Amino acid sequence: MKQNTRLFGEFFLIVIGVLVALAVEAALESRKDDQLRDEYLLRVENDVSSDRQAIVSRIEFFTEVQQFSNDVLVWLDDDAPVDHDLLLASFYAAEIWPFVPNLVTYDDLRSTGNIRLIDDIDLRMGLSSYYNKADTSRNGWNPSEDYREVVRGIIPNDIQDRMRQHCPTTDELDEEPSGFPPCELPGVDYEEMTRLFAPLKDDVAFRRMLTYRHSELGVMIYLLMQQVTFADGVLAQIQQEDR
Numbered sequence: 001m002k003q004n005t006r007l008f009g010e011f012f013l014i015v016i017g018v019l020v021a022l023a024v025e026a027a028l029e030s031r032k033d034d035q036l037r038d039e040y041l042l043r044v045e046n047d048v049s050s051d052r053q054a055i056v057s058r059i060e061f062f063t064e065v066q067q068f069s070n071d072v073l074v075w076l077d078d079d080a081p082v083d084h085d086l087l088l089a090s091f092y093a094a095e096i097w098p099f100v101p102n103l104v105t106y107d108d109l110r111s112t113g114n115i116r117l118i119d120d121i122d123l124r125m126g127l128s129s130y131y132n133k134a135d136t137s138r139n140g141w142n143p144s145e146d147y148r149e150v151v152r153g154i155i156p157n158d159i160q161d162r163m164r165q166h167c168p169t170t171d172e173l174d175e176e177p178s179g180f181p182p183c184e185l186p187g188v189d190y191e192e193m194t195r196l197f198a199p200l201k202d203d204v205a206f207r208r209m210l211t212y213r214h215s216e217l218g219v220m221i222y223l224l225m226q227q228v229t230f231a232d233g234v235l236a237q238i239q240q241e242d243r
Helices: 002-076 084-092 104-112 121-141 146-154 157-166 190-202 204-242
Strands: none
Touching (some): 002 084, 002 104, 002 121, 002 204, 084 157, 084 190, 146 190, 190 204
């Protein structure tokens, strides 16, 4: 009897030990998951915050580019010659500044299955909406370059070199543009520039191309503004989760 009691006691202790070990392992695993989840949320927050800053900068930038394209469209309908402002407007209306959202962390979350760590369904849906919108709109955030190729083909290379020397440009696509302040452009023969630009007045294809780009910029600005709204929603959800 005593032996049976002793064996039962030993078995009971073993079971208790196993249960304690499993509980400790589960607690450690849960703590590890929580830590990993917090690391992912911090990375996502940094990614979205960086995206938001980049998007706002591009909204401001392309709003100015769109105004330059409007200036060229106005010039096409009047009898004015090419002057300093029109030359710069035609050049700046062709500017591009590509934006590609940072998808690395979210792709990592999905590919590893670690999206399961985010147990807040609203936050998970918010992330899905933000990145799905970013992925589907990506092509719409970068305007076509047809107009750019035409107008850069008309302006002589030496004039373009002077523009790059004396005026800010965005030709370095991976760097933040320096803006569009007024600038001096010495040594330009505007009579010659008027002669070079004159054929554009009657070029229906060019007018259509510029009109499309002008409209395209408007759509792009709208899509970027929508993405800012999605970004704000995600950031608010992450901050709520941190509390």
